[in-house]
Amino acid sequence: MKGPVEPFKIKVIEHVGMPDEKRRTEAIREAGYNTFLLKSEDVFIDLLTDSGTSAMSDNQWAGMMIGDEAYAGARNFYHLEKAIQDILGYKYMVPTHQGRGAEHLMYSHLVKPGQIVPRNMYFTTSKLHVELPGGTMVDCIIDEAHDPENEHPFKGNVDFKKLQGYIDEYGIDKIAFVNIEQDVNMAGGQPVSMENLRKLREFCDDYKLKIIYDATRSSENAYFIREREKGYENTPIIEILREMMSYSDGCIYSSKKDCLVNIGGFLATNDKEIFEATRNMVVVYEGLHTYGGMAGRDMEALARGLKEGAEYKYLKYRINQVRYLGSLLMDASVPIVKPTGGHAVFLNALKFLPHLSREKWPAQTLAAAIYEDSGVRSMERGAISKGRDKVTGENIFPKLELVRLTIPRRVYTNTHMEYTADSVINLYEKRAEIAGLRMVYEPKYLRFFQARFEKIDL
Numbered sequence: 001m002k003g004p005v006e007p008f009k010i011k012v013i014e015h016v017g018m019p020d021e022k023r024r025t026e027a028i029r030e031a032g033y034n035t036f037l038l039k040s041e042d043v044f045i046d047l048l049t050d051s052g053t054s055a056m057s058d059n060q061w062a063g064m065m066i067g068d069e070a071y072a073g074a075r076n077f078y079h080l081e082k083a084i085q086d087i088l089g090y091k092y093m094v095p096t097h098q099g100r101g102a103e104h105l106m107y108s109h110l111v112k113p114g115q116i117v118p119r120n121m122y123f124t125t126s127k128l129h130v131e132l133p134g135g136t137m138v139d140c141i142i143d144e145a146h147d148p149e150n151e152h153p154f155k156g157n158v159d160f161k162k163l164q165g166y167i168d169e170y171g172i173d174k175i176a177f178v179n180i181e182q183d184v185n186m187a188g189g190q191p192v193s194m195e196n197l198r199k200l201r202e203f204c205d206d207y208k209l210k211i212i213y214d215a216t217r218s219s220e221n222a223y224f225i226r227e228r229e230k231g232y233e234n235t236p237i238i239e240i241l242r243e244m245m246s247y248s249d250g251c252i253y254s255s256k257k258d259c260l261v262n263i264g265g266f267l268a269t270n271d272k273e274i275f276e277a278t279r280n281m282v283v284v285y286e287g288l289h290t291y292g293g294m295a296g297r298d299m300e301a302l303a304r305g306l307k308e309g310a311e312y313k314y315l316k317y318r319i320n321q322v323r324y325l326g327s328l329l330m331d332a333s334v335p336i337v338k339p340t341g342g343h344a345v346f347l348n349a350l351k352f353l354p355h356l357s358r359e360k361w362p363a364q365t366l367a368a369a370i371y372e373d374s375g376v377r378s379m380e381r382g383a384i385s386k387g388r389d390k391v392t393g394e395n396i397f398p399k400l401e402l403v404r405l406t407i408p409r410r411v412y413t414n415t416h417m418e419y420t421a422d423s424v425i426n427l428y429e430k431r432a433e434i435a436g437l438r439m440v441y442e443p444k445y446l447r448f449f450q451a452r453f454e455k456i457d458l
């Protein structure tokens with residue numbers, strides 16, 4: 001496979017650091033072998049996350065100049081509201097500073113102590129915002145999602161037997177709502193099919209259960225539906241999006257991903273009761289309900305980015321750039337999650353470093369080793385991200401122990417993908433020399449952001 005042709009040209013460039021080998025070794029030690037603690041200046045290619053790292057277009061930057069910084073009723077709020085109505089089809093929306101702000105408002109409103117929230121695989125901040133009001137997140141994704149080798153085209157799908165199992169086990173009153181993520185991040189950026197969403201709506205209607213989406217990567221999911229699902233081959237992305245959203249009662253959205261902006265988020269719904277409750281809470285935690293922690297200019301860039309991020313031509317390039325990196329690695333037999341997902345290539349650390357036990361944190365180790373080798377920053381998505389069992393306090397070792405090479409949108413060229421692949425392939429060839437890590441500092445919440453490690457001898 002060749003890298004896709006970029007459907008844009010470059011107008012502004014940013015210089016990046018190119019630390020030498022000595023500095024890289026020092027920098028990762030100073031960072032406690034946690035790539036989140038590296039200084040950006042010490043990074044050459046930053047594949048830590050696709051969150052807030054997109055390059056905006058000239059159209060978005062132009063929009064920033066018409067930011068209306070009024071405290072109340074800024075014109076950009078109405079532009080954003082209209083963009084959400086036009087593209088996602090929800091009637092009401094509440095702006096927030098980023099995705100977790102929306103999760104906080106939505107989940108603290110809907111979750112009562114002791115309740116269960118089934119979801120097609122957890123996400124870190126989502127799980128925490130279900131737990132803080134006293135809920136528990138449980139998994140209802142199909143088994144295929146837990147198997148990195150399985151090439152199911154819609155690994156994000158819900159397993160209805162699992163969902164029914166929770167209803168039978170806990171009783172319908174204990175289920176707060178069903179939470180569905182699109183292009184499931186922790187499963188490797190894997191999509192949900194339209195058929196699955198449609199069936200879920202029917203299933204939940206029978207029980208009068210609400211469905212709330214984590215629509216953060218819904219545009220990338222919509223692209224996969226068009227590419228892989230019968231009947232959608234020629235459907236405009238916006239039509240696909242509107243149909244997807246029509247099967248839900250509302251969504252939370254981190255606009256730092258598919259909306260091509262550096263900050264922002266919102267929740268959206270057709271449910272007046274949810275809207276009124278969350279619009280009231282937004283003023284306590286985020287800001288007035290016409291800005292929710294965003295500046296007027298941020299809302300304008302977001303309104304325009306939501307549209308640009310749902311264009312077929314752009315999405316085709318985007319998904320195929322990620323796929324290009326995946327294909328370079330697969331050609332060299334490097335173990336990755338298959339098929340390549342929407343926003344990232346995930347390395348299977350258990351297969352990459354089979355000589356390391358789970359307690360030596362293979363994914364954390366591999367992410368640190370890649371940085372040391374080439375200045376490419378990736379992140380751990382495995383046991384460190386998963387955290388400890390709420391009840392027993394023991395480490396949980398999920399089946400997936402992954403390193404995520406996340407591709408910022410419109411930021412890196414195909415040559416950057418080739419450089420990254422070369423580094424990973426180089427390490428794979430000398431994988432037997434890579435030793436594990438010991439955790440020496442562990443914070444209580446979302447430990448992967450701040451935990452520190454030391455190298456242990458092989």
Ligand SMILES: *Cc1c(COP(=O)(O)O)cnc(C)c1O
Binds near residue numbers: 098214257
């Ligand atoms: C990033 C993300 C969030 C949280 O959003 P922030 O903007 O980082 O607060 C929630 N859900 C998913 C699936 C995400 O990827």
